[in-house]
Amino acid sequence: MxxxxxxxxxxxxxxxxxxxxxxxxxxxxxxxxxxxxxxxxxxxxxxxxxxxxxxxxxxxxxxxxxxxxxxxxxxxxxxFHRNKDHNIVLIGMGNLGLALSKYSKFVQRNMNIVATFDIDPFKQKIRSDLPVYSMSRLKEIIDRFRVKVAILAVPEISAQQVADELIRYGIKGIVNFAPVLLKVPSDVIINNVNLCDELESVIYYVHNLIKADGLKNIELLYRDMKY
Amino acid sequence: MxxxxxxxxxxxxxxxxxxxxxxxxxxxxxxxxxxxxxxxxxxxxxxxxxxxxxxxxxxxxxxxxxxxxxxxxxxxxxxFHRNKDHNIVLIGMGNLGLALSKYSKFVQRNMNIVATFDIDPFKQKIRSDLPVYSMSRLKEIIDRFRVKVAILAVPEISAQQVADELIRYGIKGIVNFAPVLLKVPSDVIINNVNLCDELESVIYYVHNLIKADGLKNIELLYRDMKY
DNA sequence: TATATTTTGTGATTTGTTTCACATCAAATC
DNA sequence: GATTTGATGTGAAACAAATCACAAAATATA
CATH class of the missing domain: 1.10.10.10 (Winged helix-like DNA-binding domain superfamily/Winged helix DNA-binding domain)
Structure with missing residues (x-):
């Protein structure tokens, strides 16, 4: 059926x-x-x-x-399957990764970051509230926690390579903060969050807004920004 | 004309x-x-x-x-007016705000965070690469640097109030990381970035993806996620 | 220089999304 | 219980976006 x-x-x-x-x-x-x-x-x-x-x-x-x-x-x-918990891994513990790992709202919505990963040995802390592992333990953790979704906060230079690895280990969805278009199989969902673009769109619209005059036009312009 | x-x-x-x-x-x-x-x-x-x-x-x-x-x-x-620099203020130096303040890609695209603000006196550091001011200096800085765009990274409880203040001082565009719909005049551009929603959409799609089977369907599903 | 080739640029068409309009139903009123 | 009222739910209409298809133009080739 x-x-x-x-x-x-x-x-x-x-x-x-x-x-x-x-x-x-x-x-x-x-x-x-x-x-x-x-x-x-x-x-x-x-x-x-x-x-x-x-x-x-x-x-x-x-x-x-x-x-x-x-x-x-x-x-x-x-x-939205809010009844069950969702285990997430976070790759890349730079500034942004660190902030995301501490973002309490994920937990409030049953989205738990079960582990984070970084290649930098200085960032790796196993004995902590939220462990920072070396990449070598990625497969093990993904398997153990049946993780299907990852947050990618690594530098753009390594984003594709890390994504490949994640997908190899069974990850099916990625929120990607690196400003690159990942090439992935068609059964993997990528959601790109590009912080620069978000800021730059606002700048662009504000500039045009200042040039514009009619209220009706402004509403038109605004249309797609709402949600 | x-x-x-x-x-x-x-x-x-x-x-x-x-x-x-x-x-x-x-x-x-x-x-x-x-x-x-x-x-x-x-x-x-x-x-x-x-x-x-x-x-x-x-x-x-x-x-x-x-x-x-x-x-x-x-x-x-x-x-995109990339020829000139764009001065930005960042409000809220929590985890996310801190990460954004250090995000080097903004500068690479001529978008300069000229100052950051926080109500917490412990976070206020004037003598630093990027100053963290008290909110009382907001107007002064916005005026001095002719800032038109702000990044809002404050807790949702104070987001509306801070937005009101920003707009009062002449801000025309806001990238809002607080998960609330700000009520603003129609000549102000709001771009909401909701990190939870971004993650949750991926989870939702991945769940449906796992249920789905045909490739054609997957492409359909994927359509809007691309950029 | 004439002809073939290749790519742009844009009306026309198709496809997708939002808004409209109203039948349908449930509650409130008489 | 009949009638009015006010909201939902959904095809139909209007609108918006993406794709198609082809004329126009620039380059390559003969």
Missing amino acids: KQITKYIVKNSLKRIFLYRACLVRLKMMGVEKVFSYTLANETGVTSDQVRKDFSEFNIKGNKRGGYDINCLLEKMETI | KQITKYIVKNSLKRIFLYRACLVRLKMMGVEKVFSYTLANETGVTSDQVRKDFSEFNIKGNKRGGYDINCLLEKMETI
Whole structure:
């Protein structure tokens, strides 16, 4: 039997994350029900968009009654496999790697960095809250913790080589902070986070914004930056 | 006279950055000319897309002769105002802020963090390569260095308040690492970078990938993750 | 110099995404 | 219980982005 998987594109996924964050906040405030337009207002999209996004994920509400926040959050937990823990490895303990290894929000969302790796022997610390191993132990750790996803924070010069290694050991998804396009098999997911580009886009838009004048235009320009 | 500004959406902007990185690499290798399909191959898009993107930015090549790499890079420098320096302030010197303040690639692209700020007096270091000021000096520094863009790496609880302050002092663009949707006037550009979401999308896709089987589907899924 | 070849640049077409509009249903009101 | 109200859910329409296809131009070749 062939399973039909619904393919979700990045933008609607990002919006779903947005809705979820908003729902968590509302729940903490004691709210129990939301309407599509509540979420829309909070997140800056239209209510149609909210409903369409939900429908894409097969999330149902009650006609006239809106959506029950608890149900909604539970459904999302299932969709995003939040019920189980996810083991992650982090490669590269430079400035950025170090910061990411200490980033507490990953843990809050059940994404646990089980080990970090660096080629520099001076950075390797086994007896610590979060161990920094030598690369030679990569396979062992990936196997032991059944790791499928890695964060790559190594210099661009070694990014491809490290990615190859990760994939050889069974990694299927990489958040890549090195500013290079990794060449990987088609069954491996790469999500590139390019900090320079993020900053530079803002600079570019700000420059154009200063040149522009009409509000309508600004909204147009802004469109894709929202989430 | 009303200036017509061409509005570029995020995706084509990201692709242009991709092309540029590729051109820089090719130039270092001594290559002088490229064809749209060369760039396309290197960056994983189609050659039509490359040409369409260039045409959007009014970048012209030579029929049959392709594009001269130097011209291309020069044109891009103009488009992205790479000729002049861009002064940036960084607010929040926690783990992430610290890492960003040391991120050397910003400087390589003429984006200079001129000062950083933190409310914690223990983090404030005036006599250092990159000063860490108290928030009380924010206005002074923004004025002195004519800063228009800020990096926000403060805890989510204070993000909105700090953003308000930045905007009050004339900041027009913010790269926001706090996982909150900032409410800002429509003439201010916000670019949200949500590290958790980036990691979680990969986990989500990897899970679905493991369930999926056909290569065609995988490519579909992968589509939006590329750049 | 004429012809063939190759690549750009861009309308036309296709494909994908968002918005619109309304049938459908559930709750509230009478 | 009938009627009104107000929200969902989803095809249809509108809009946006990517791909196609080919004219135009520059170079290579004869």
